Amino acid sequence: MNFPEEQKDPQVNSIYENIDLIIKARIDRSEIQMLCKLVEGLGHLGVVTTTDKVLGEVMIQTTKDCWTELKQVIEQMPIEIEFI
Numbered sequence: 001m002n003f004p005e006e007q008k009d010p011q012v013n014s015i016y017e018n019i020d021l022i023i024k025a026r027i028d029r030s031e032i033q034m035l036c037k038l039v040e041g042l043g044h045l046g047v048v049t050t051t052d053k054v055l056g057e058v059m060i061q062t063t064k065d066c067w068t069e070l071k072q073v074i075e076q077m078p079i080e081i082e083f084i
Contacts, residue, residue, distance in 0.1 A: 021064050023071075024084045029056040031079045038077055045070040057084075 027035060035058065036048045046062035062070050074081060 019063050019065075021062050021067050023060040023062065023067070024051070025058050025060060026082045026084055027056050027058065027079055029053060032056060032058060035074075035077070035079055035081070039070070039074070042070070042073060045073070 032048075032050055032053065036050075039046050039048045039060065045066045046060050049059045049061065051057045051059050060070070060074075
């Protein structure tokens, strides 16, 4: 359903404007699949997308509320990751 009146309402837009967070990172390209599976296993914390397979660059989509927890978990994973 499309609710154009809600999309134009500044109060509705202000509620959601700062929720999403995109984190860029670089890892060894052989570990991209492992990172995707580990983050996917956490379910609600984030989604990993490969942006440059050759360079090992990924994008982690999360929310500002979840990022602190997700970052702690990623840093404990058996992979070396560089946030860029």
